[in-house]
Amino acid sequence: MGVLMVIIGIVLVVTLLPSEEKRVKKRVHLLSEWVSKSPEENPITMLQKMKDIGSLFLEHCELKAPNESLSGSYTRQEISAYAGSARSHFSRIDFRFYDLHVVFPEKEVAKVTLTARLIGKSTTGEQVDEIRELECLLKKIDRKWFFNQIEVIEVLKK
């Protein structure tokens, strides 16, 4: 009876506790959720989301984006401010990730490749539909995963 209880306990722990891969995916999906914006978003929600976006990144994060002016090292505050500024140009944003693939190249480091798609409407009424492939490095600190590097992969090279 005791052995059976131990086995049931192990099965419950394994099935109910999220795996590291699920934890990483959840953190990544939070970014898409917080970047997204509904037309009814009020200023308080906007400020909270800006803060939330920053909290997903390490104190310093590297952005690599060939052919775009974003490349460089940014602090968490700079990323928050940039996200806030970029979001303010849109009345609606639907930001989604597809085809997430997570590997762990070393301990406490996760590499995620994914397709990011942003569909939105600018404040001037222009429709936007952009797709990029991203490679993200996340580091685990105090049992939480944080973005440490985001690279835009060049799928089509002019």
Place this chain on the structure above:
Amino acid sequence: MEPTYPNGGVNVCWRLRYLFSEPKRHDVVAVRFAGSQVMLLKRVVAREGEQVEFRAGRLYVDGKEVEEPYVRFPCDWNLPSRRVEKGCVYVVGDNRGMPIEGHHFGQTSKIRIMGVPLW
């Protein structure tokens, strides 16, 4: 890929098309990103080793003008000549009426070609 394929249209990707052959010029192909959930439809205009360029909206491959009957919108693109790298094809959409800066095109690895639209 407007006007050949409308934006937001539904299609099916025939993934076995290039099992025993290579993409040819003028083929419409599906180019994948990180996986198979999101793909772009593009037209192959040049193959590996070929020089590709645009002059006043006209496509030139290895210095010769290529007829493109599928391009229906007026185009004024200019792009200096470049050689398509090994293992790659050069793909462009049919909607050339938009500014060159806003159009997603260029060379891509053949590994990213998932197949062709079924219709």
